[in-house]
Structures are given as C-alpha cells and as structure tokens.
Amino acid sequence: PRSSVQKTLTLGPGLEYNELLTPPPQTRSPAEAPQMAAATTASPQSDSSESGKLPRWAFYSGVAVTGALVAVTIWSGVDTLNAKDGLPSRRDPGYAAAVDDVHGSARRTDWLLGGSFAAAAATAIVGIWDTDWNHSSAPRVGLAPGKTGAQLRIQGGFW
Numbered sequence: 001p002r003s004s005v006q007k008t009l010t011l012g013p014g015l016e017y018n019e020l021l022t023p024p025p026q027t028r029s030p031a032e033a034p035q036m037a038a039a040t041t042a043s044p045q046s047d048s049s050e051s052g053k054l055p056r057w058a059f060y061s062g063v064a065v066t067g068a069l070v071a072v073t074i075w076s077g078v079d080t081l082n083a084k085d086g087l088p089s090r091r092d093p094g095y096a097a098a099v100d101d102v103h104g105s106a107r108r109t110d111w112l113l114g115g116s117f118a119a120a121a122a123t124a125i126v127g128i129w130d131t132d133w134n135h136s137s138a139p140r141v142g143l144a145p146g147k148t149g150a151q152l153r154i155q156g157g158f159w
Helices: 056-085 095-129
Strands: 003-011 040-044 140-145 150-155
Touching: 056 095
Parallel strands: none
Antiparallel strands: 003 040, 003 150, 140 150
C-alpha cells in the first residue's frame, strides 16, 4: 500500500530550515501504520489500485503506443505509394512479382491502419471509463504567509 506523508513547517523571517523528507516504512497491515515525528502526520492516500481503476500512466502509455502505430502506418503508406509509382512496365518480365509486392505492402498498411484504430479506441475507452483521474500521485507544494513567517506545505506521493 502506498501512503503519503504530510508535514507542515512554520518558517520565521530570516531563518533557514533544512528538512529531510523520508518515505514511511513499508507496512503489512493498517494496524502497523508508520510512526512519524511529532511535527509529521502520516495519512493514507487513496491509490488508484484501491479504486479499481488504472493509473494515469496507463492511459498515456496507450497514447504513446497509438502514436507509434500511426507513425509506422504513415511510413508504410508512403512506402506502398512509392513502390506503386516505381512499378516497371507491364511488358517487363518482373511486372507480376512487383505488383504482388505492392499488394503485400498495401495489406501491411491496411493491417497497421486497423491496429492504429484499435489502439486508439482502446486508449479512449481506458481514458474515459477506466482511468483514475481524481487522485494525483504528483506532490503538491504550497506557501502561505503567517503571523510569524511563512508556512510551507508539501503534500503528495513522493514514493
């Protein structure tokens, strides 16, 4: 289970603070929650695995795979058109073999196009219905003025 650590520091004017943030120890059960220093409180952060949904990186991985498939499909289409433009004369003895090669390239492009559409559809479905967009694992940092100085708040899943 992943947890987050929240620590609030009250800063005074003209003072310098060095604070080391360390991850809480791994626990096996909620009863064995990590013990932190007095100024630090540990609170469990909802993880995407607890909600049954996929993390954001899964969606972005699908976007990357779809983009790669689209790029390869474009290359294949251009290669097929170049092969078609380079066909020899119909009277040439190698014409039939060259036409077969062009047809093979066209089939390759068709399969890649279908794969690109399938990857795009799967990525859209994952993004719309199966991605946990509500919980961020990125740390959040805030600074607020106070009566005796400033308050620095760092919160989120660093680990």
